[in-house]
Amino acid sequence: MTRSAANRALRAVGLVVLVLMVGSAGAAFRCGNSLVDIGDWPVEVVERCGEPDYVAVYPAQSVPGLGITETIEHWYYNPGPQGLIRRLEFRNGELRRERSLGYGFYPSTARGCNSRFLREGLSEFEVVRRCGEPLSERIYWRAFGHSRYRGTGSSVTVIPVKEWLFEFGSNEFRRVVILKNGLVTEVRSDDKPR
Template sequence: MRVSLSIRVLMLMMLPGLAALPGVANGAFRCGTSLVDVGDWPVEVEERCGAPDYVATYPTATVPGVGVVGEVEHWYYNPGPQGFIRRLEFRDGELKRESSLGYGFAGDSAGDCSPVRLQDGLSEFEMVAYCGEPISRRVTWETVGRGSMAVGHYRPKTLVPVEEWLYETGKSQFRRIVTLRNGRITQVETTKKPQ
């Protein structure tokens, strides 16, 4: 009986720590002294958290002759090196997901676009902070998951943006192409400038 009680106590002590780990998404989360939850409107999140440090917007659906009819937005909040960067995903005007990325960075990190910095998993927000905006972008969509019926629930396929960002590398004759899937770096390659 004592062992069982000790294990329960230990598990109860560990749960808050697990919820704070980077990449662990949970329902509600703290933003200062307020709570933000999945389903909130963007204006409600901004009222509680302030303006985001960076916003990336992607169309999710277009209709010929009409234009964009659906969007996904990634909002980033950088608390500095003492906290984790938060990424909020809004679809069609509703908060759908929150995730914590790696530690934030100080404002003096901007401009350090060395190849060592550009590692897999770096967010689009960090990429822009370190390297600035690209000189050109391409966006395509990739289907993730598959639709299925599981115990009466349909799991739809998810579309995620796949981008290629083109950067100048200074006065050299090379350019850098950075591929991002769903807002995270997955590949960096160097290419020659066309003559």
């Protein structure tokens, strides 16, 4: 075997190993000493990971006369500052997605919210733990993307959007925090008189 053929074979083996690692990374993830897999029931996740630190529930579908027929839940786990916050997404009682967010924090440091803390990229969990529940909120669904050709499939994604209103005292304007799919995407001043 020539040197170039050996290099090609080695690269091919490396590529196969990389593909297998990437493919398996999305299928299961470690929670303590246990594995949690996409498709698991909420009770199975609690048995392996414990109770979540925060849960946000969204109505995903409603039928006139019946009400909400489908929900989405975001479960957040905070491992502290040495690990990444993990968000699990359940749809109708089935684990559908897992996402790692920024570094966690000690619960004792989750205080002292001010208007400068609110910024893009924070999760709803981080905002609530640091700032408490908002004064008021709105939840709606928005379609993002576009249809490529009229009448044929589309690349439109519908995600939950929340608007939260926070107050920081009489010397500051209220802040409106826009969260798309559980993450802060915009913070603006609500300059209306109170």
